[in-house]
Amino acid sequence: MFNDAYTQRVYEQVTHRDGEQKEFLQAVREVLESLEPVIRQHPEFESAGVLERLVEPERLVQFRVAWTDDQGRTQVNRGYRVQFNSALGPYKGGLRFHPSVNQSIVKFLGFEQIMKNALTGLPMGGGKGGSDFNPKGRSDAEVMRFCQAFMTELQRHIGQFTDVPAGDIGVGGREIGYLFGQYKRIRDEFTGTLTGKALEFGGSLARNEATGYGLCYFTDEAMSSIRGDSLADKTVVISGSGNVAIFAAEKAQQLGATVLTVSDSSGYIHDPEGIQVEVVKDIKLKRRGRIKEYAQLVPSAEYHEGCEGVWSVPCDVALPCATQNELDIEGAKTLVANGCTVVCEGANMPTTPQAIETLQQAGVIYGPGKAANAGGVAVSGLEMSQNSQRLSWSFEDVDRRLHAIMVDIFHTCAKAADSYGATNDLMRGANIAGFLKVGNAMIAQGVL
Known part of the structure; x- marks a missing residue:
């Protein structure tokens, strides 16, 4: 139940627009309920319409992915990329290849990614994407052809300073390699536009x-x-x-x-x-x-x-x-x-x-996952840094940085929870700490 009129109004707006997107509604409700004490103490978030903007993606792209299987038959899947919030930096978040992928899934993942990326302390916005393609049981050649078709459309919307995808369920090193190769072929540039790459072409140890x-x-x-x-x-x-x-x-x-x-x-x-x-x-x-x-x-x-x-x-x-x-x-x-x-x-x-x-x-x-599993995107952020510097750090160096980031994330969540009367409630702490960083950046950048 909501105790604040503003959070209630925003949630009702989301349910009116996206009532069928149950995973997205679940993620939004959890965050909004956690933020009620923050909203009471900081009316500037309501006057600037921060929550209304936070729950609405800056951009959502859906596209057709047509490819040919090993029997020569044409297969058609749906591809998605949600660019949810760029207040803190380029959109950052993985690609999921799984039959369950739909708008609700990519939106809930992208929304969670906003807070998760904020907690890492690295300059990354929130995004996510994927397809209802299932790589299980497919040959390497079929996976390659699908990834090339997927990237042929996705490449229009991403870039090292715009949106940097990574892997997720169904997208591992094999898929990232095929996606990166197609991006490089189309754009004729070798940049850190994807993370989770193999070590031979710009990946990070410990990723x-x-x-x-x-x-x-x-x-x-x-x-x-x-x-x-x-x-x-x-x-x-x-x-x-x-x-x-x-x-x-x-x-x-x-x-x-x-x-x-x-x-x-x-x-x-x-x-x-x-x-x-x-x-x-x-x-x-x-x-x-x-x-x-x-x-x-x-x-x-x-x-x-x-x-x-x-x-x-x-x-x-x-x-x-x-x-x-x-x-x-x-x-x-x-x-x-x-x-x-x-x-x-x-x-x-x-x-x-x-x-x-x-x-x-x-x-x-x-x-909560947005805090506890943030190590993956944290090292993706470190991979972006290494790509920008044309450097490769040692496993021990990356692991040391990862450990420090995760310890800091815990204490950031614990401190935020304690500051708003929810001692040891790490879920509320994660939502509050992530939101404060993103929300203040949104206010500072004006109504966008």
Whole structure:
């Protein structure tokens, strides 16, 4: 429920215009509810119409992507790019290739990206994009042809000083390589217009690891500051088995934790002796296989059908790293009943509003994705810096900067929450801190 007339009015305006976009409405509602104490103390945001402008993208592009499959048949997908807010810098955010992608998905992701990028302290605005193309089961040649067709249209709207896309679900190193190659061919320029590139042509060391590592740095700092604790000797449940999940598992184990699970869309692995990250890397990153293959290779592991069952495994810490709304109220209740005391998000908006309320009421440390998973875009920002300087920093240098950024993000969120009467509410703190930076920049730049 809204207690402020201004936030209520803005939300009603969004529901009137975009009532069918449930993911976008969910993201907007969470942010607006968090901002009510800020709006009460700072009427200048209402007089400048900041919230009305914040929830409306500066630009939303939808385009046709026609390409030819290996059988010579023409396939047609939809492509999207939402350029949501450029108050702090060029639009920055990933591309998602997944059958679920639609306007609601890209808008919720782009809206979240505004706050996330602001929290990193780097000069980046918020954007997102993608397509309903599904790379699973497609040959390399088909993926290449799709990426080239997609970039042929997208290149009109992006550039190193305008909009810098990266990867997301379904868009890894292979896809970024094809997209970058087509951009370079059409524009005849070699610039840092995409991030997440391979090291051979401008990528950054530690970029693949960044989101997962950053998630663990944030989680460890939250546990230390709020409870005087750490990830050392804790049991951890992780959902997903993509880049974020894999490198979160790797870093959690480096910090002394035992990671019990990974999952994919079909089911989950429970390995009470600790997930063997190198085995998961081979299955998912090299062979693009299914996670059930892990149980065939590791005798101590069990495979269970149904990915939602991952939350039934007792643990100290849960890290949702798969997709939006994967952790519902039943999963949250099960985690609490089994003694879980920390939930930090590696995916974007993976926890439903009812589940968040359940966790917070139980005193669980809850780290929202816009803060906890900001390590990926932070190192993308560092990749942009390296490209601009024509330099390549060492893994240790990038990792050190990443760690410092994630620690700073936690304390920025905690301080903002405390300043507005919501001590240790990291969700409100993240929304408030991100908004204040963006909102003040919007006011300073006039009505745009």
